[in-house]
Amino acid sequence: MATGLELIRRAALDYFEGWFDGDAARMDRALHPELVKRRAGDELGVITKEQMVGWTSEGLGKRDENRDVEVEISEVYGDIATVIVRSSPFREYLHLARTDDGWKIVNTLYVRT
Numbered sequence: 001m002a003t004g005l006e007l008i009r010r011a012a013l014d015y016f017e018g019w020f021d022g023d024a025a026r027m028d029r030a031l032h033p034e035l036v037k038r039r040a041g042d043e044l045g046v047i048t049k050e051q052m053v054g055w056t057s058e059g060l061g062k063r064d065e066n067r068d069v070e071v072e073i074s075e076v077y078g079d080i081a082t083v084i085v086r087s088s089p090f091r092e093y094l095h096l097a098r099t100d101d102g103w104k105i106v107n108t109l110y111v112r113t
Contacts, residue, residue, distance in 0.1 A: 004103075005073055008081050008096055011103045012071045015094070016085060019052075019061035027056040032097065032104035040111045063089075089113060 002010065011030045018026030028049075037047035055061065066088040074082040079098040085091070092110035096103045 004076065004098075007103050008073055008076065008083060009071050011096060011105060012083050012085055012094060013069065015105055016069045016087060017067070019056055020063050020067050022056060022059035022062040024053050024057035028053050030105055032099065032106040035106060035108075037108040037110070040109055087113070 014026040014030035018024070018030065031049040031052060033049055035047075035049040035052065037052065038044040039047075068088060070086040072084040072086070074084055081096040081098075081103065083094040083096060085094060089112060090110050091113050092108050094105050095107040097106050
């Protein structure tokens with residue numbers, strides 16, 4: 001059985017690798033229904049789970065080159081976690097919550113690298 005840290009890491013990888021593979025099922029599994037994703041800058045905007053799953057299924061993030069993803073679990077406290085993900089196209093800070101359905105990404109803040 002996977003440990004809590006492995007499950008958190010798996011959620012982050014489902015999110016990133018799902019995006020890179022165009023795998024909407026992995027993206028859907030990783031995200032909380034009330035996800036709020038923002039891009040750093042003057043106009044933060046809001047991206048929802050529905051948008052991310054839709055764009056993933058359209059293959060907008062698919063890539064074959066440089067798919068290296070580094071997942072750093074910064075802190076876990078009870079049912080919440082903070083994760084930093086470093087990849088070629090993005091630096092992203094994730095907040096996750098443990099739900100009845102497992103660890104889900106509820107907030108992200110990202111920049112392009």
